[in-house]
Amino acid sequence: MKHETIEKNAGLMGVLIALVIAVAGMAEIVPLMFQAQTTEPSPGVIPYPAVELAGRDIYVKEGCYNCHSQMIRPFAVERLRYGPPSLAGESVYDRPHQWGSKRTGPDLARVGGRYTDEWHLIHLINPRDLVPESNMPGFPWLQDKEVDGELITTKMKTLKWMGHPYTDEQIEQASDTVHGVTEMEALIAYLQFLGVANNGRSQK
Amino acid sequence: MSNAWSIYIIVLAVGNILAMVWLLIITNRDNGVDASDTTGHKWDGIEELNNPLPRWWLGLFIITIIFAGVYLYLYPGLGSYKGSLNWSQMSEYRQARDANEEIQAEFFAEFVSYDIPALAKSERAMATGERLFANNCTTCHGSGGRGAKGFPNLTDNDWLYGNQPETILASIENGRAGVMPNLNLNSATVAVLARYLKHLSGEDGISDHVIDSGPKRFAVCAACHGADGKGNQAIGAPNLTDGIWLHGGRVSDIENVLRHGMQGNMPSFANALNSNEIRLLAAYVISLSSSNMADGSNTADGSNTADGSNTTEDE
Numbered sequence: 001m002k003h004e005t006i007e008k009n010a011g012l013m014g015v016l017i018a019l020v021i022a023v024a025g026m027a028e029i030v031p032l033m034f035q036a037q038t039t040e041p042s043p044g045v046i047p048y049p050a051v052e053l054a055g056r057d058i059y060v061k062e063g064c065y066n067c068h069s070q071m072i073r074p075f076a077v078e079r080l081r082y083g084p085p086s087l088a089g090e091s092v093y094d095r096p097h098q099w100g101s102k103r104t105g106p107d108l109a110r111v112g113g114r115y116t117d118e119w120h121l122i123h124l125i126n127p128r129d130l131v132p133e134s135n136m137p138g139f140p141w142l143q144d145k146e147v148d149g150e151l152i153t154t155k156m157k158t159l160k161w162m163g164h165p166y167t168d169e170q171i172e173q174a175s176d177t178v179h180g181v182t183e184m185e186a187l188i189a190y191l192q193f194l195g196v197a198n199n200g201r202s203q204k
Numbered sequence: 205m206s207n208a209w210s211i212y213i214i215v216l217a218v219g220n221i222l223a224m225v226w227l228l229i230i231t232n233r234d235n236g237v238d239a240s241d242t243t244g245h246k247w248d249g250i251e252e253l254n255n256p257l258p259r260w261w262l263g264l265f266i267i268t269i270i271f272a273g274v275y276l277y278l279y280p281g282l283g284s285y286k287g288s289l290n291w292s293q294m295s296e297y298r299q300a301r302d303a304n305e306e307i308q309a310e311f312f313a314e315f316v317s318y319d320i321p322a323l324a325k326s327e328r329a330m331a332t333g334e335r336l337f338a339n340n341c342t343t344c345h346g347s348g349g350r351g352a353k354g355f356p357n358l359t360d361n362d363w364l365y366g367n368q369p370e371t372i373l374a375s376i377e378n379g380r381a382g383v384m385p386n387l388n389l390n391s392a393t394v395a396v397l398a399r400y401l402k403h404l405s406g407e408d409g410i411s412d413h414v415i416d417s418g419p420k421r422f423a424v425c426a427a428c429h430g431a432d433g434k435g436n437q438a439i440g441a442p443n444l445t446d447g448i449w450l451h452g453g454r455v456s457d458i459e460n461v462l463r464h465g466m467q468g469n470m471p472s473f474a475n476a477l478n479s480n481e482i483r484l485l486a487a488y489v490i491s492l493s494s495s496n497m498a499d500g501s502n503t504a505d506g507s508n509t510a511d512g513s514n515t516t517e518d519e
Binding site: 003004023026027031034035074075076077079080081083085113114115116117118119122123129130131132133 | 209212213217339343347354355469470
C-alpha cells in the first residue's frame with residue numbers, strides 16, 4: 001500500500017488508525033469481559049439494596065470519587081491501613097465502578113462498619129467537627145432532600161435487565177423501602193455497605 | 205482463562221510484534237539521504253524527501269522489539285503462559301504481606317510477657333501504639349485523643365466504662381453501644397434537670413428552686429447514673445458530677461440529650477485488628493491518660509514487678 005493511497009483516503013486512514021490503536025485494547029481488555037474472575041461476584045458480594053443503590057448515586061452526584069478512591073492496591077502497607085486488596089469480583093455490581101486514582105481523602109473500598117452512622121452524619125455535615133485537620137467539604141444539604149422512589153425502581157429494573165440478580169420482590173418494595181429516606185441517610189447506608197463482604201484484615 | 209482466549213491473546217501480541225518487524229524490514233533502505241527520492245508531496249515547489257529512519261531511531265525501535273520478546277518470556281503476558289519467573293502481582297503482594305507479618309510477629313514476641321500496664325510504660329511499644337492509634341482511632345477520638353462532641357476524650361482520665369485493661373480491651377474488640385433512652389420528660393422537668401445537673405457538676409448561681417426540686421426529678425436518672433449522679437461504669441452511664449460533658453456542656457446541650465435521648469456507639473475492631481494490636485492500643489489508651497496526670501501517679505494498677513522491671517530495661 002502506498003503512502004498516497006492511505007493519505008488520500010480519509011476513511012481508509014481512519015480505519016487503519018483505529019486498528020492500530022485498538023490492538024492493545026483487544027488483547028488486554030476484551031478477554032477480561034469474558035473471564036469469571038471479573039464477571040462473577042466475589043463470595044458474599046450482592047447487588048446494592050434499594051437504599052444503598054440510591055446512596056451510591058449520591059456518591060457519584062456529589063463527586064466523592066474526585067478525592068476518594070475505592071480500590072485497595074495489592075501492597076502490604078495498603079493492607080495495614082485499609083484491609084485486604086480489592087478484587088475484580090467485588091466491583092461486578094458497580095456501574096460504573098468508583099475505583100478512582102486520586103486519594104486526597106482515604107480509600108473507601110472497605111469503609112463499611114469502620115465508623116458509626118452518627119459519626120458519618122456529623123462528619124458529612126461538617127468534617128472539621130470531628131477531624132479538625134480535614135479539608136473535606138461539608139455536605140449539609142443532603143439532609144434536605146429525599147430519595148426518589150420511582151427513580152430507584154426504574155434503576156433497579158434497568159440493572160436487572162443488565163444482569164444484576166434483583167428479585168421481583170426487591171424491585172416491587174424498592175419504592176417503599178426508600179420512602180422518606182433522605183439523601184444523607186442513603187449515602188451513609190451506601191458507605192456502611194462498602195466492602196463489608198470482605199473487610200477484615202485477617203482475610204487473605 | 206480458556207484456551208481460545210489464550211490463543212487469541214498470543215496471536216494478537218505476537219502478531220503485533222511480528223508486524224513491527226515486518227514494517228522495519230520492508231522500509232529498510234541503505235541508500236542514505238538521496239535528494240532524488242521524494243515522497244511525491246509538493247507544496248509551492250517545496251518537495252518532501254523520502255529519507256530513511258535515522259540510525260539511532262531505528263536502533264531504539266529494534267531495542268523495544270527485543271525488550272518485548274525478553275519481557276514476554278520472563279513475565280506473564282502471552283495468554284495463560286505464566287512466564288519463566290513465575291511472577292504475579294498477587295504473589296508479590298503475598299510475599300510482602302508475609303514479610304510484614306513476620307516483622308510484626310517478631311515485634312510482638314518481644315512484648316508477649318508484658319501485661320497491658322507494662323506495655324503502656326514501654327516507649328518502644330507505645331511508639332507503635334501511637335501509629336495504630338493514628339490509623340484507627342483518631343478520626344473519632346482526635347489526633348491527640350482529645351475526642352470531640354459526642355466522642356469521648358481519652359486523655360482526661362474520665363472513663364465511661366472504666367480504665368481497667370479488660371474493659372478497654374472489650375471496648376476496642378467488641379465496640380460499645382451506650383444508650384440514654386428518650387424518657388419523654390415534660391419540658392418543665394427537662395429545664396429543671398438540665399440546670400440541676402449543672403449544679404451537681406459544681407456550677408454556681410443555680411436557683412434555689414432548681415436545687416430544691418432537682419433531687420425528686422433526678423430519681424428517674426438515678427437508675428443508671430446512680431443516686432449521687434456519679435454514673436455507672438458497668439453500663440457506661442457517665443458521671444454527671446465531674447463537669448465533663450460528652451455531648452456538650454451548655455444547658456441547651458444537656459436539655460437536648462434529656463429531650464431526645466442519646467446513643468453513643470463505638471464500632472468493633474475485632475475484624476480489623478488482631479489481638480496483639482488490640483492489646484497495644486488498649487495500653488496506648490491507658491498511657492494517654494496516665495501521661496496526662498501531672499504526678500504520673502494514676503497509672504493503672506496491676507502491673508506485676510517482674511514485668512515492670514522488664515519495661516525499665518527496655519527503656
